[in-house]
Amino acid sequence: MTNLLINVDHVGTLRNARQETFPDPVHAAARCEHAGADGIVFHLREDRRHITERDVRLLAETVQGKLDFELSTEEEVVSICCDVTPDLATLVPERREEVTTEGGLDVAANRKRLETVTDRLYDAGVPQVSYFVDPVPSQMAQRLARGAEAAHEAELRVHAGHGLDYRNFPLFREVVPHVAEVSIGFAVMARAILVGMDQAVRDMRTIVTGE
DSSP states (O other): OOEEEEEOHHHHHHHHHTTOSOSOHHHHHHHHHHTTOSEEEEEOOTTOSSOOHHHHHHHHHHOOSEEEEEEOSOHHHHHHHHHHOOSEEEEOOOOTTOSSOOSOOOTTTTHHHHHHHHHHHHHHTOSEEEEOOOOOSTTHHHHHHHHHHHHHHTTOOEEEESSOOTTTHHHHHHHSOOEEEEEEOHHHHHHHHHHOHHHHHHHHHHHHHOO
C-alpha cells in the first residue's frame, strides 16, 4: 500500500505572509496525522520563506509517523538535518527566485557534492536519503512507469510528489507501479480551506490507498 505524507509548507507560507504566529505548521501536522496521514513532509529553505528552524525542531519532537525533511545541499541546512535526524532526508534543488521547487536535481552534474552530503546524513543517523529528480517530459506516463519499474528492480524505494492532486492521482496510480510513498501538500491545503483539514486528508488518503 502507498503511504501518504502531507507537506505542511503552505501553512508556513500563509503564516509568514502576515508575519504572524498562526496558522502553525506544527499544529497542522498534528491534525493531518490525526486524520490518517502516514507522516509529514517539510522543506527548510535557505531563505526560510515558509518553514523555520523552530518548526523543524518541534516537528521532529511531535510527529508520530514518518518525517521527511526536504533540503538543499547548503551547509547550514544540512547541519540542522543531521542534528534532528528525520526518518527521511530528501535532497532537492533550490533557487531563491523560484516560487516552489521547479525541477529535479541534476545528479550527474552535482554527483560529488551529493555523495558528500548523502554520506554525512547517513553518518549522522538519518536512515533514508532520497533524491528529487525530474521525469522526462515526453511520453510522461510511459517514462514514469518505466522509471518506477527500473527503480523497483534495482531495489530502490520509489517516492513521488509535486503536482499530484485529487483529480490526477487515480491515473497516476493506475499507470505508475511500485510507488511506496507520495508527498502531497498544496492540493490538500487548498481543499482544507473549504472542507477542513481532517476531511481533506481523509479524502486524499482514500484516493491514495484505494480503500
